[in-house]
Amino acid sequence: MTESQVELGKPVVVAIREAIVHGDFVPNQRLVEADLSAQFDASRANVRAALIELANEGLVERVQNRGARVRAVSIEEAVEISEVRMMLESLCAAKAAERINDAEIKELKALGKAMRKAVAAGDVVGYSGLNQQLHRRVREISGQRTAENLLERLRAQSVRHQFRLAMRPGRPAVSMPEHLAIIDGICAHDSVAARGAMQAHLASVIEALRQTTP
């Protein structure tokens, strides 16, 4: 039985990582080396190396002689991750406010406008994408590569929870003004305001996560 074909030429780690993040592999699903080897058309050694790497990134759990499976992150852990994000993203927001240039200001303001439009149109998944994009752009503009790397890793781990949260009715109406405040602070070169806005936003995310009934 042939599984869905995979884009060839891509390194195996990337392919498997995307499959996990995208949700093609569900939490706790077993990842058998031979199967992956066939599915992604790679040698078992490569698959093995990929699994080691993904285990290091926190996307996969490996136990001796028992193989690998997609790691399931609990609500409590998602809260922990969001607490760390609150610290790191607020740092990035402050730095971004200091370093942003005119072209990037335009870009961020356009993003804000697009978000408003998406929410007005009730396009939840579109808004969720713009959301991710805004956070990523802020990290990039900050120039804090260390924080950027760690945040990218954390995002991959918690993407499922983030998405579920974004799907909650009424959630966009809450988060949009927070996002706009972040944009305003950064574009005004006001690092204090930007930091505060980002902090408030993630505090709100944490609060919302805690109200989840698992």
Added chain:
Amino acid sequence: MTESQVELGKPVVVAIREAIVHGDFVPNQRLVEADLSAQFDASRANVRAALIELANEGLVERVQNRGARVRAVSIEEAVEISEVRMMLESLCAAKAAERINDAEIKELKALGKAMRKAVAAGDVVGYSGLNQQLHRRVREISGQRTAENLLERLRAQSVRHQFRLAMRPGRPAVSMPEHLAIIDGICAHDSVAARGAMQAHLASVIEALRQTTP
């Protein structure tokens, strides 16, 4: 020529990691798979897997067909790492202040006393060790496993810079009161004071790092 014997039975990653952190391998030193294989008495496949893992942790740099070497972290990067530490460790300090119990309070106060004694005796490396111990204990008490993991990783990367900093004449006299303030804040269950003290301490570390002449 037989290299220095290595503690057997330890997983290879651990052994290599310790060798790097301890300084047996210097920055930019090449890490040839076959050599490590002989030195640590492990198969090349295991060494290979270990190098992949260490590359993920940021201790090693690997480039296609060119092998691995110990990653050198620049002063600028050490500053970045310390900025991230400032955020994460202040979070941990605040949480530790909320969660600490009586036994742990005694432990931390004993640590503070030992630090005072070490500084008074001019025992710089002893003080440096107590320093590491304090930071590690605070992370553990906080119960924030996510932050704990990330900080442990960052520590391994910047251990060389940290040590050089600790060796600077007059540095212990500056950092000790900062450390005592952290201990006081946490032991008083005062999360605001603890967070502030940790933040101030790492701001001071960053300032000192910036004054390094590379």
Added chain:
DNA sequence: CGCGACAAAATTGTCAACAAAGCAGGGGTA
């Protein structure tokens, strides 16, 4: 004396086969 091409050595990347460890099902016994 410097420089480019070529050859040899060293090193990493890949693969296939084998060994060892877990796991499931069946049959026997109390």
Added chain:
DNA sequence: TACCCCTGCTTTGTTGACAATTTTGTCGCG
């Protein structure tokens, strides 16, 4: 019927050899 051990199957762990690539050394030529 419930329990335990034994056997066969699946999956991971390990090893060794081989291919591909980069680096180093050497030689001849301008």
